[in-house]
Amino acid sequence: MSLNVVTLxxxxxxxxxxxxxxxxxxxCNLTLAVNRRTRNSDEPDWFSLEIWGKTAQIAADYVRKGSLIGVSGVxxxxxxxxxxxxxxRSKPVIRVDRLDLLGSRRDQEANASSYGSDEF
Structure with missing residues (x-):
């Protein structure tokens, strides 16, 4: 049996x-920062994400720098x-199968206004 599942x-x-x-x-390609708790501070681990199809279009339309998201993939x-x-050379990449937009509507609107877009 083998298993390759990543949830972040x-x-x-x-x-x-x-x-x-x-x-x-x-x-759609983007990076994801996930905080790793240490004794002195929270240090982010960085992950490269690759998203395809309809899910990629959703990410393109709604995800902006700083957006809180959840992903599942391999x-x-x-x-x-x-x-x-x-x-x-090589690098690990998470191929995303599921994307969850976790920020509130107000967070999305704040991100939109700070980036000069009001398409939310």
């Missing part, structure tokens, strides 16, 4: 980066070769 709650580290493909598919690794050095 945290704040978006930046506005989503969205790409639209000719096929009609959509991908852990995968992206692999590539560094163009400058030729060194093999």
């Amino acid at each position: 709650v945290g704040r978006a580290g930046r506005d989503p980066e969205v790409k639209y493909f000719e096929s009609g598919n959509v991908v 852990l995968k690794f992206d692999y590539w070769q560094d163009r400058g050095t030729g060194v093999d």
Whole structure:
């Protein structure tokens, strides 16, 4: 038996980066900061998120830097070769299957006004 499930709650580290493909598919990438409690302070752990399809469009429309969100998905690794050095590189990425917008409507409106958008 194997199991690969990741569930996180945290704040978006930046506005989503969205790409639209000719096929009609959509991908959204963003970072998520999740506080890890330590004895002296809360230190954030940073996660890279990859979201596809309708869920990606929801993230693009409603998530902004600082938004409180919950995600569930699977852990995968992206692999590539560094163009400058030729060194093999990798990074862990959470492929999100479920996105929950956890902030209140007022939080979303505050984020919208601070970023110059009132599309909420």
